Amino acid sequence: MLTLLQxxxxxxxxxEGLLAPVRAAAERLIERCYTRDIPIVITQGLRTIAEQDKxxxxxxxxxGSIVTNARGGYSYHNxxxxxxxxxxxxxxxxxxxxTKRDGNANKVADWAEVVDEAKRLGFAWGGDWTSFKDYPHFEMTFGLSTAQLRAGIRPTxxxxxxAMAHITKEDLYIMKAEDANDLIKRYLQPAWAACKQKGDAAGMQEAHRLANELRKASGQKEQ
Known part of the structure; x- marks a missing residue:
């Protein structure tokens, strides 16, 4: 059997090129599935517009067979x-x-076990779509449409x-303090400052709460 590193x-x-929480969740998904004796591989991540059109x-x-209904710029992969x-x-x-394979012989389809872990990490599954079900597909859209993403709008x-706090909370390991503090500095402090400038007290409170979630997850005291 391959090692986890392999x-x-x-x-x-x-x-490469995935948004930070998506990459973190994908890495945790590989790790969690490995502990279930289900090795998986990520076969698709970021795609260029040209790759999507092809x-x-x-x-x-x-x-070949039709594998997507999305042109370039209309897929979350882009x-x-x-x-x-x-x-x-x-x-x-x-x-x-x-999707019915039971490689770990626990009488549960490996595919279903992977989907379960992915959803816990915050992914939405293409197999839940009402049309053109995409069983290998997971996405984390942050409530944005591909039209909004094409227009340059990005997650706040x-x-x-x-998302990072959720992934860390769901994870089996303790987040390193330096990693938590880096996330707070890069994302939450600017978010708190922006909310303060707008007079958004609720937003400031939420940014503060999330920062403390990261501190707790990394073994630090709340502030």
């Missing part, structure tokens, strides 16, 4: 907030998209920090 290394190229052409103007995954064999030599610092 399993994680297979996904490294597809994690994928859209598959089954339409080029050979903005680094979505991933696709597949199951790995224990030796890492085979990849499976079999507070949203990113909240």
């Amino acid at each position: 399993v994680k290394n297979k996904s490294v190229p597809k994690l 994928l859209y052409a598959q089954g339409r103007t080029s050979a 903005f680094g907030v979505a991933i696709d995954f597949a199951l790995l064999s224990q030796d890492g030599k085979q990849v499976y998209w079999d 610092a507070a949203q990113i920090a909240a």
Whole structure:
């Protein structure tokens, strides 16, 4: 069986360019599934517009089966907030998209176990869509549409920090203090300052609460 490091290394190229919480959640997903004896690999992450257009052409103007209904700029993959995954064999030599496979022999489909872990980390699953179900797909959209993302709108610092706090809270390890403080400095302090400037007391309180969640998760005292 592959070590956890070997399993994680297979996904490294597809994690590049993902939004920080999405990458963190993807890394934790790999780790959590490994503890369930379910090795997985991230097969898709950030895609360029050109790559998306090429994928859209598959089954339409080029050979192959249709795998997406999204043109370039209309997929969450184009903005680094979505991933696709597949199951790995224990030796890492085979990849499976079999949603009924039970490789760890616990009488529960491995795919369902991966989906369960992903949802706990804050991902939405493409298998829940009412049309064109995308079973390997997870996304973390922060309430933004692809139209908003195309227009340049991005998750707020507070949203990113909240997602990181949730991932850390759900995680099995204690976050390092320096990592927590870095998130507070980069995201929550600017969010708090912006809310103060607007006179948004509720926003200031929420930023403060999230900062304390990160402090607690990393073994620090609240402030």
